[in-house]
Amino acid sequence: MVDDTKSSADAHAGTSDGTDILHEVLNQPGKWAVFFDIDGTLIDIADTPDGIVVPDDLAENLTRLSAKLSGAVALVTGRALPYADQLFKPHVFPIAGLHGAERRSMSGAIERVTPGPDFEALKASLAEEAAAWPGVLVEDKGLAVAAHYRQAPTFQGQVEAAMERYRERAGSDFTLQRGKMVVEIRPARASKGDALRAFLSEEPFAGRLPIAIGDDVTDEAMFRVANKLGGHSIRISDIAADTVASATLGSAAELRALIAKLAAA
Numbered sequence: 001m002v003d004d005t006k007s008s009a010d011a012h013a014g015t016s017d018g019t020d021i022l023h024e025v026l027n028q029p030g031k032w033a034v035f036f037d038i039d040g041t042l043i044d045i046a047d048t049p050d051g052i053v054v055p056d057d058l059a060e061n062l063t064r065l066s067a068k069l070s071g072a073v074a075l076v077t078g079r080a081l082p083y084a085d086q087l088f089k090p091h092v093f094p095i096a097g098l099h100g101a102e103r104r105s106m107s108g109a110i111e112r113v114t115p116g117p118d119f120e121a122l123k124a125s126l127a128e129e130a131a132a133w134p135g136v137l138v139e140d141k142g143l144a145v146a147a148h149y150r151q152a153p154t155f156q157g158q159v160e161a162a163m164e165r166y167r168e169r170a171g172s173d174f175t176l177q178r179g180k181m182v183v184e185i186r187p188a189r190a191s192k193g194d195a196l197r198a199f200l201s202e203e204p205f206a207g208r209l210p211i212a213i214g215d216d217v218t219d220e221a222m223f224r225v226a227n228k229l230g231g232h233s234i235r236i237s238d239i240a241a242d243t244v245a246s247a248t249l250g251s252a253a254e255l256r257a258l259i260a261k262l263a264a265a
C-alpha cells in the first residue's frame, strides 16, 4: 500500500500548465491513462452533496476521450460507486469509489473492503448527534460516512471533534479523511493512490503512464503515485494550493472545456 500520509512536507506549488499536458494526450494516445476525480474536478462544487449539476455533454465527451485512449480513462472519487454511476448514466466507466475503498475495473468486477458489524450503529449515532447542528449534513455512503459543514461553518469545531471520536470508536480499520468543508470516516486500507496503482496493473491501463487530475486533499495520494511512476498530476485550483501536483488548471469549467476539445479532435 502507498504511503499517502505525507502532506505539506513534500509539497510544492504546481507551476506547469495542465492544458499542455492534456494536449499531449492526443499526440500519443497509446502512452497515457487518465484518472479523473469527480467533485470539484469534473463537476463544480455545490452547496450540498446532492445539489451538483452534471453538464449534459460531460459523460459523452468523457466516453469519446476514453475511446481515443482505447478505454484508458477512469474515475477516482470519494463518492460511493452507485451514486457516482448514476451521475454519468447511461455511460459506464472504470471507477474507484470511497477514496479507493471500492473499485470496479474495466471487466466490471468489483472489489470492496468490508466494514465491521458496528459501522451501521456508529452511523446512526452520528446522524442523531449531528441533528443538533442545523445545516450539518451527514452523508451515509455505506462503507464510509461524511459530515458536511458547508452550510453551517460555525459547527466545524464540533463536527471535527465528533468525527475524531467516532473514528476512534470505529477502530483502526478506519481513518479520517478531510476534504472541502467535510470530514469523513472511511476504510483505512485503501487510498486513491492504491486505486490508481490497481488500475495500472490491468488492461487497458497497463503499460501506460498516468495523468491524475483532482482538486482536494484526498487526490494528493494519486498525485504522488502518478509522479512516482513518471506521469503527470494536475490540481484544479484557483489559488496556489499546497500540493505535490506538477501542474494546475484554474477550474472544473476549464477542464471540461479541454475535455470537450479533446473529445472533438
Ligand SMILES: O=P(O)(O)OC[C@H]1O[C@H](O[C@H]2O[C@H](CO)[C@@H](O)[C@H](O)[C@H]2O)[C@H](O)[C@@H](O)[C@@H]1O
Pocket: 037, 038, 039, 040, 041, 044, 045, 046, 047, 048, 049, 050, 051, 052, 076, 077, 078, 079, 080, 139, 141, 146, 148, 150, 179, 180, 181, 182, 184, 216, 218
Ligand atoms: O473525490 P471527489 O469525487 O472529489 O469527492 C469528494 C467528496 O465530494 C462530495 O463533497 C464535496 O462536494 C459537495 C458537492 O459539491 C460539496 O457540497 C461538499 O462540501 C464537498 O465536500 C461528496 O459529498 C463526498 O461524499 C465526497 O467524498
